Amino acid sequence: MMRSLLAVLALATALATPALAQSCGESASGFKGFIAEMKQEAAAAGVSKRSISTLDAINYDPAIIKRDRAQNIFSDSFLTFQGKMISKYRLTQGQALVQKHKAIFDRISKQYGVPAPVIVAFWALETDFGATTGDYDTIQAIATLAWDCRRPEKFRPQLVASLQLLDAGDLSRAEFKGAWAGEIGQTQFMAYDYNESAVDFDGNGKRDLRNSVPDVLASTANLLRKHGWKAGQPWLQEVAVPAKLPWDQADIAISHPRSQWAKWGVTTIDGGALKADSLPAALLLPMGRNGPAFLAYENFTTAYLKWNESLVYSTTAAYLATRIAGAPAVSKGRAPVQHPSYEQIVQLQNKLASLNYDVGKIDGKIGKGTRAAVKDQQAKLGLPADSYPSPDVIARIIKGGKKSALIPVEEAPVEMAEEAPAAAPVKKAKKKPVTEADPLAELPAEGTDEEGNSLY
Numbered sequence: 201m202m203r204s205l206l207a208v209l210a211l212a213t214a215l216a217t218p219a220l221a222q223s224c225g226e227s228a229s230g231f232k233g234f235i236a237e238m239k240q241e242a243a244a245a246g247v248s249k250r251s252i253s254t255l256d257a258i259n260y261d262p263a264i265i266k267r268d269r270a271q272n273i274f275s276d277s278f279l280t281f282q283g284k285m286i287s288k289y290r291l292t293q294g295q296a297l298v299q300k301h302k303a304i305f306d307r308i309s310k311q312y313g314v315p316a317p318v319i320v321a322f323w324a325l326e327t328d329f330g331a332t333t334g335d336y337d338t339i340q341a342i343a344t345l346a347w348d349c350r351r352p353e354k355f356r357p358q359l360v361a362s363l364q365l366l367d368a369g370d371l372s373r374a375e376f377k378g379a380w381a382g383e384i385g386q387t388q389f390m391a392y393d394y395n396e397s398a399v400d401f402d403g404n405g406k407r408d409l410r411n412s413v414p415d416v417l418a419s420t421a422n423l424l425r426k427h428g429w430k431a432g433q434p435w436l437q438e439v440a441v442p443a444k445l446p447w448d449q450a451d452i453a454i455s456h457p458r459s460q461w462a463k464w465g466v467t468t469i470d471g472g473a474l475k476a477d478s479l480p481a482a483l484l485l486p487m488g489r490n491g492p493a494f495l496a497y498e499n500f501t502t503a504y505l506k507w508n509e510s511l512v513y514s515t516t517a518a519y520l521a522t523r524i525a526g527a528p529a530v531s532k533g534r535a536p537v538q539h540p541s542y543e544q545i546v547q548l549q550n551k552l553a554s555l556n557y558d559v560g561k562i563d564g565k566i567g568k569g570t571r572a573a574v575k576d577q578q579a580k581l582g583l584p585a586d587s588y589p590s591p592d593v594i595a596r597i598i599k600g601g602k603k604s605a606l607i608p609v610e611e612a613p614v615e616m617a618e619e620a621p622a623a624a625p626v627k628k629a630k631k632k633p634v635t636e637a638d639p640l641a642e643l644p645a646e647g648t649d650e651e652g653n654s655l656y
């Protein structure tokens with residue numbers, strides 16, 4: 201999993217040792233010099249000589265860079281994406297595992313306050329319950345990505361953390377195997393989180409996130425607790441929204457008491473009354489006001505988004521947890537929603553950038569900057585400001601808001617990003633199907649970018 205940027209930044213600050221390597225490279229050239237610098241940095245951080253000497257055998261691995269660059273262009277809608285990620289296998293197996301490990305989950309619930317379905321949903325999405333943890337040498341993978349120029353700041357602290365983890369003695373050198381981007385174990389911990397948050401829950405003296413189910417489940421709960429999980433509170437609830445609402449309030453950054461949403465006409469998905477209490481909740485509309493709607497509670501806006509900043513990943517993980525806990529399949533929303541294509545989003549981003557909005561990289565993804573700019577444009581154009589760039593909203597923005605002449609978005613010239621689209625996220629390799637019965641033969645690599653932007 202791609203851990204929170206904040207955690208990594210905090211780590212980088214903590215490790216602000218004198219010799220942080222400044223250079224980077226696009227090939228093996230210079231890698232050995234970089235490793236020499238990293239050895240100094242590790243020594244300054246107190247890593248043992250023995251663990252530091254591990255780096256002597258580390259090589260630049262072009263296969264890792266190839267994986268990193270093999271970015272698919274995602275344009276799936278939330279409904280499509282969750283449909284791919286939430287298979288019948290993951291649901292039924294997830295529910296079965298909640299029962300099978302009930303005694304462990306009872307202990308975890310008492311100690312960490314995190315419910316079983318939440319943990320199991322991550323276990324499902326990250327590795328299909330431990331089936332696909334990866335075979336890459338994670339120290340070599342992290343070293344390669346730490347030297348690569350694309351986002352060294354994310355991996356350099358993880359390289360030192362890997363050596364510290366080696367010092368901790370939970371894993372032998374040979375056991376540093378995992379995903380191509382360095383995650384280890386059944387819920388894919390980066391080295392820093394392994395060091396800080398893994399727990400020995402089966403009492404054998406080692407924190408084993410590769411093989412020990414009790415260790416995996418309790419460590420996942422412990423990390424969520426550290427991310428601010430509040431026991432006894434919900435995380436995500438599918439709701440129904442009325443035809444009219446102050447749509448600009450539907451924003452993951454804006455919370456209101458649940459009673460306020462009730463007052464505005466938001467109901468449970470089957471039309472029942474929401475609990476009219478003061479519990480803070482944000483209204484999450486992954487596909488705009490006509491699509492599926494969720495109340496996102498603090499456990500979502502804090503713990504989930506610290507686990508993974510991507511809104512689409514977190515929404516899918518949180519929604520899967522509700523399904524495992526018994527919620528019905530997601531509603532299609534109030535009306536069919538046409539989702540923009542990658543090219544349309546790029547076109548929109550170019551237009552927004554020309555209007556001086558900061559949409560970040562022109563990457564064809566509806567990230568935070570793009571959503572905020574769309575919301576502002578919708579307000580200016582007198583459209584419902586739900587932040588969602590449906591193709592007709594894109595056409596209106598591109599046309600400067602003239603109602604009369606909607607042009608098909610496809611006809612406008614598409615200016616592609618000069619830079620290659622953001623490569624696959626830091627988190628992990630593409631999943632392989634677990635069994636022949638598993639319909640997830642071709643899962644997308646994670647639909648997020650390393651800036652934490654999501655598709656939605």
Ligand SMILES: [Ca+2]
Binds near residue numbers: 400406
């Ligand atoms: Ca253990």
